[in-house]
Amino acid sequence: MDTNTAMDLMWVLIAGCLVFFMQAGFTLVETGFTRSKNTGNIIMKNLMDFCIGSLAFWAVGYSLMYGESIGGLIGDMGQYAFFDSLPDMHSLFFQTVFAATAATIVSGAIAERTKFTTYLIFSLLMTLVIYPISGSWVWNAGGWLAKMGFTDFAGSTVVHAVGGFASLVAAALVGPRIGKYTDGRSNAIPGHNLMLGALGVFILWLGWFGFNPGSQLAISGDNAFKVAAIFITTNLAGAAGALAAMFLTWIFYKKPDISMTLNGVLAGLVGVTAGCAAVSPAGALMIGLICGIVVVFSIEFIDKKLKIDDPVGAVSVHGVCGALGTILVGLFATDGGLFYGGGFDKLIVQLTGVGAIVAWALATSFIVLFILKKTMGLRVTKEEEIDGLDIHEHGTNVYND
């Protein structure tokens, strides 16, 4: 093996470690934004979806996503089943941590009221089937969206929108937490520790420096410049998203809202994930600003108008901003974007891809969750929900003094 290949491999592995660390970020954000009586349940969900996802993606998922594409729709399931291909181990690692990210997004949206066993089954199907198949359309060289020229560099849609729209279906089917809506009015259920939430957001931000620049999948030669540029687009979008959300809430609520600003960071980061290698730094900043504004309106709309209870804002951050960020590539891509004289072709391809994948995520997660609802049930009992999931589902409290 030559030095360049070794360097590329090492970069992919290091970036994969950063993405793995995002699991800690998700756990912290979700626990911080919810009540202390459900902390243990959130710990277990975030831990186990990664563990289940690691096995499922190794066994079948990777093959469905990256096996020889059959008609552009699905990878050859047999090709990499029970993965044991020495030259591609780094690829399996990097893609596994991505699959686990898509799965873990759902956990936040349905926090504080969902049955643990049901969640485990849904999480398994997410990394086994739902995520890999739509992923193969884009990231498998033979995928139908890849052939159309659809740009989703690191997965605004492939990872985040899939997780985000699955969250929407899940949160709608599970129903709101007890006390969230009374007399048609939305009530505030403050999270128990915003410090945990803030630490989680910082960890996710750090993780994004693996998520986006790592997706270059190489760092040797000129790739190094490309990787560094993606660090900048990623960082600018996150910062701009936070600023947009902060000023917007400052105007609306008279005070800069902490949890919304934290969501703003994530909205910017999710938004730029698709276009981080295709847009200029200024373009990334614009994408971040737009997503930081949209995420605030989206959270309010889903909470107050649709009356779907999403305690952490996962649907808005990952679903809405993931889809929006991918569409915005059609405007801001320096090569082919509408604002750079590329006409509407790119934009139409982006809209098609987002539409197809969002529809896939909505439909498949609805089928799976609807069957689970009719068989095992999605919710814990009223008594369990009021006392807290920790004591009933796991037999212990997390904070014992």
Add this chain to the structure above:
Amino acid sequence: MKKIEAIIRKSKFDEVKEALHKIEVNFFTYWDVTGVGNEKVGHVYRGITYSTSDIQRRHLSIVVSDPFLEKTIEAILNSAATGLVGDGKIFVSDVQETYRIRTKEKGTDAVN
């Protein structure tokens, strides 16, 4: 012997403690309490405004011999006041007996 219970602002605790030390009331217990009162506090969380009447205060429990009663109350009244609604309340009640566990003394001797 009297028991003086005072519910005061947390922000005034250090001043009250200082004032009590000055008149040589050095032994008392306290704990943080949540109560409901006339004050309403407005909050915004994720775009939803809500108000809560839950108020955070500190509760002091002081047992003194009769000669100390007036000056203790005066010390609290002066040191805990801001003049705004929510400064708190003081309750006084009789204490039947006091024992010091170490020496087995009882009565006034056991108080100070």
